[in-house]
Amino acid sequence: MVLKLSFTIVLIATLALFTSYTPQAEAHSWADCIDWKGANGRNDFKNGKCNGYARRFPTSKKYSFGSLDSASPNRHYEQDHDNPNSALPCSDGKHGEETGANETRAKNIKDAYDPKKGYGKMTVARAGQTLCVRWPAKNHSKEYKVPNVQIHMARVPNRSDISQRELIRNTIANLPYGNCNSGSSDRRPCGGCFKVPTNRKPGVYLLQWRWMLNKNEWYTSCADVQIR
Template sequence: MFFRTTIIASATLALIASMADAHSWADCVDWRFNNPSKPDYSAKGGKCFGWARQYPVNSGIAFGGLDDASPNRHYQQGKDMTPCSDGKHGVEPGADETRQSPISKAYGGKWGTMATVKAGDQMCIRWPAKNHAVKDEVDRGVFINMPQTILTKDPTQSGFLKANIAKLPYKGCNFTSNSDTTPCGGCFTVPASLTTGTYVVQWRWELNPGEFYTSCWDLGVTGAGGDSSTTGGKAIGGSTSVFAELAEDD
């Protein structure tokens, strides 16, 4: 009896540890509600129209389950603060979310589609709670960082921080009985001044003080008046905007 009790207790502790170690990521970066007056991030409440870089939409893994995949989807930044997971760096390396050349290589086929939007419109993002939307945890928020110019490479984390456009509550959830796979999300407004082109966006969640998880994606924007900053569908660099220098920040 003692042996059996010990086995059960050990299994219970392992389950608790597993739950405590579950961390989140941006599941959908362009979530559209069936009824905008009643925001619902569950499968019955809307549909996804855009995903983060190289997001395995055809994996067959249910919502919130990609932390059990190999590679898993959650990426915790390390001391080097690599802004978008490369699958190698970080406390938790995560999957490959580096910028691809061309950008389109990160989307379509086995990957999800790239998000598109009109400048000035609202966008909503979804993520799984992963047991961290509970009452006894401090909500330090999700930061949406988006340089407002077309860059030839991703900025450093310092560059992303200078381009913060929104802070969302982490616990904006449609609570269910399963605190691991409860769907959560938040919305932000895409800057209205953007010209037509492809931009980079970072979702950055602070779980504990100084403990950050990120997801990155490319966003196709139709600017005000259809003003174009692209040629043949490819982004042009060399903007004189102050944000153009973000990619070079240390």
């Protein structure tokens, strides 16, 4: 009788442990803001204002910060694993390990930033200006303190999207993914700042945010930056 009672107690305790445990979801990130102005300085990615977004980025209030992994289409585009350096630099919504939303260059650039379609505005900057880009932690902030976020910027303006290899040759910054403010592990705001190269003449340039989660596992976000 004592043995049966002990077994029952152990079984109930074990079931309670498993039912109360919720595994932390692994998720993948994206850049939501290309020109973030922190209310309390450049390292404040929690309070502030976004003055320039990724292509076709939805700004509807129904999407809270970091929630677009559940949107349709979501914002995390994962490049092909076999040869990511030859993959599409910007999601077309059709290809990749995860297809993501359409971030290809619009025929009319302004169409990807049309407020009537619910999109955020395009980044406007000067050569030499500091821009701060923001992204949600998605449960990875403590894993990556090393600079594994790459910022690439096309060298020539007013042209179609260039290849991933050419973008890699135009890396303008390497940022630590885990540079984050306080908040939930999933939607903790993270970011970093970089300078627009001084040799960029007036025009519209492709800018790519590229993050490596694991070997050959790359996620990208694309934006247009108008240099005045």
